[in-house]
Amino acid sequence: MALQVLTVDDLEKFRVQLLTDIENLLNTKQPKKWLKTQDVMELLGISEITLQNLRNRGQIPFRKLGGTCYYSAEEIDDYLTKSKYTSL
Template identity: 50%
Template sequence: MQIDHVTREDFMELKALLIEIKESLNGKVSKQEDKTWLKSVEVRKLLGISPGTLQNLRVNGSLPFRKIGGSMYYKLSDIHQLMEGGDDGK
């Protein structure tokens, strides 16, 4: 069995690589948070709801949307507002 020793230089290279990976991941997370408009698929995943439930939210006016071509878009702030205030069963 061969034993490899980790030198200080090896450790510093690993540390630098981990910092680089962390910064890369943080950048991806902040890009998602900066996203203002979400497509239907993203909203359904975020809320854990079916396409029919999302349609009901649109129809009864609980969740405002914009239709561009064949795609529906929802403001992230409207989704947060819906979650914080609920629809009070209306």
């Protein structure tokens, strides 16, 4: 087994690389789990009335909290997958 010697310079390079990696992880934007009405309208390219109709027909599930509608990004993705071959 070969013996490797670490120098102070090696440790400094490791420290800098580790800090850079941690900073990159912290700055990575996580996708939203919950979308508001405006987000869904932009994503689907539809009006507020059309979105209301989709909610009323139960085609797009939502949760209401304090008068604001929230949509699960995963459920919106499922809706897009299901409606891929049909029109809104």
